[in-house]
Amino acid sequence: MSSISTDSLPYFDPAVDRRVALITGGNSGIGYYTVLQLYLHGYVVYIAGRSRSRVLKSIKELKEKANTITKDYEIQNANTNLTSPKRCLGELVYLEIDLSSLSSVIAAVDTFSNMESKLNLLINNAGAMAVPYALTRDNFEIQLQTNFVSPFLLTTKLLPLLERTADLYPSTEPPRVVYLSSIGHKFAIRFFSLNTSFNYRPNLLFTWLRYGMAKTAGIHFMKMLALRNPKILCMSVHPxxxxxxxxxxxxxxxxxxxxxxxxxxxxxxxxxxVSNDEGSDAIIKCCLEPKLSLENDNGKYFVTGGIEAEPSKVASNMDYAARTWIWTVHELSERGITIPN
Ligand SMILES: NC(=O)c1ccc[n+]([C@@H]2O[C@H](COP(=O)([O-])OP(=O)(O)OC[C@H]3O[C@@H](n4cnc5c(N)ncnc54)[C@H](OP(=O)(O)O)[C@@H]3O)[C@@H](O)[C@H]2O)c1
Structure with missing residues (x-):
């Protein structure tokens, strides 16, 4: 059950303090409820998705839901004669991205960078679980690319913007990156290697292993990023x-x-x-909880309701994490994409 009340987390007025978030896969499931909360808290939220019509439909629904919640809040305040602060809604914007295509990820970064000069929150939420074996046009196994390689590319390409946000606004909380892992990362057992032939064996049982490998690699990524970029607060979540x-x-x-x-x-x-909105609690806590800090929480893993937990031994192993980083940079460079040191 949820351990937090989102009411206690900070609310922003976008006209006074513009906060910008980018979330992948915010049009359904847990991502949808994460967007709802961020929007209610005054964030300008870019919902990055592969289907314009699905994202626009969700934006319409989210606006209706948020208006109802805000009206209820105002009526409650009026009835109780409380002088609770006014709450302002943020903005919702569609951004095209298909994580099964590296060029689509790069195009999304270019589009976003032309539209915004800051980024406070990046939420790598989109994912696929235990789907049949398939290779993407970039020649990665589909789960590995959707759940890990593309989020890696998206995040590293947005790092300059995240760092600039940290430098330009030193008095606000540091930018955050949240990665949706899963307890399923524990399917990845000893002797972790992204080169393993499991990744390329079309067998239904191995599909769960492939999911676990990708979600473990995502935890490695957050741990490495926390070490390499101490200005940005990076966390993984099992919702x-x-x-x-x-x-x-x-x-x-x-x-x-x-x-x-x-x-x-x-x-x-x-x-x-848990329900969808309870699933989003852990993400919202990682995004908005002011008590989380660079000094104490960078690289950590949180589970349902935003409770800190230890990931598997494989996911915690920093030798494996370094190898994951090197492997990914190498694979991307083989495909003509340079990740700056
Ligand atoms: N549900 C759980 O119990 C659970 C548990 C642990 C972890 N998680 C993680 O939580 C995250 C959200 O999952 P969910 O349960 O909310 O599932 P969901 O409703 O299926 O949401 C997944 C989102 O990812 C998007 N997506 C998938 N492939 C994509 C691609 N190639 N390019 C762009 N977007 C893509 C989907 O977009 P479309 O609508 O276009 O398909 C959808 O918006 C995932 O990373 C998942 O692994 C979920």
């Missing part, structure tokens, strides 16, 4: 088991046995799951 999102649709739509998977996920969710 909780949120069993009704689109993450599970490959399994629930399988012919005949899909219904069995659906039943299993529902029962599992009933006992161990």
């Amino acid at each position: 909780g088991f949120v069993m009704n999102t689109n993450l599970f649709t490959y399994w629930t739509r399988l012919p005949i046995i899909g219904i069995l998977f659906w039943c299993f996920f529902q029962i599992f969710g009933y006992f161990l799951g």
Whole structure:
């Protein structure tokens, strides 16, 4: 259950203190509720997604939801004669990105950099889980690219903007990067290597390993970034088991046995799951909690409700983390993309 009240987190007036966030995959599931909270807290939120129509539909719904919540807040204040501070909504903007294409990621960074001169929050939320083996046009396994390589590229390309934001606004909290990992990172067992042939073996069981590898690499990435860029607060999150999102649709739509998977996920969710908005609590805490600091929290891993936890031994291993960094920079350079030192 949630350990935080989002009401206690800071609210901003975008006309006075413009805060900018970029989130991938904010049009559905946990990302949707994360966007809702950020928007209610006055953030200008860029929702980066691969389908313009899906993102625009979610923007419309989010605006309606936020207006209702704000009206309720005002009525409650009027009824109780409280002089609670006025709350201003932020802005919602669509940004095109397809994480299965490195060139799309670079184009999104260019578009964003032309539109904004600052970035306070980057949330690498979009992901795919346990989908069948496929290679992207960049020749990465699909889960590895969607869950890790593209978020790595997006973040490292946006680093100059994040650093500039830290330098230009030294009196505000440092910019933050939040990476959506998963407890499933624990599927990645000993002898971690992104070169492993598991990654390229088209077998349904290995698909869970591939998910675990990608989500472990993401934790490595946050730990390395925290070491390399001490001006930016980087954290990984397991949001909780949120069993009704689109993450599970490959399994629930399988012919005949899909219904069995659906039943299993529902029962599992009933006992161990949380709702979508509770799933977003851990992310919102990592984004907005003023008590989190560069000195104490950089590189850490948080779980459901924003509770600090230890990731697996493989994910905590800094030798593996360094190898993950080097491997990724090398693979990107093989594809003509340079990541500055
Ligand atoms: N749900 C859980 O229990 C759970 C547990 C642990 C971790 N997580 C992590 O939480 C994150 C959000 O998951 P969710 O449960 O909210 O799932 P979801 O509803 O399926 O959301 C995933 C989002 O990622 C986007 N996406 C997928 N592939 C993309 C691509 N190639 N380019 C751009 N966007 C892409 C999807 O966009 P479209 O709408 O266009 O498909 C969607 O907006 C994921 O990283 C997941 O691994 C979830």
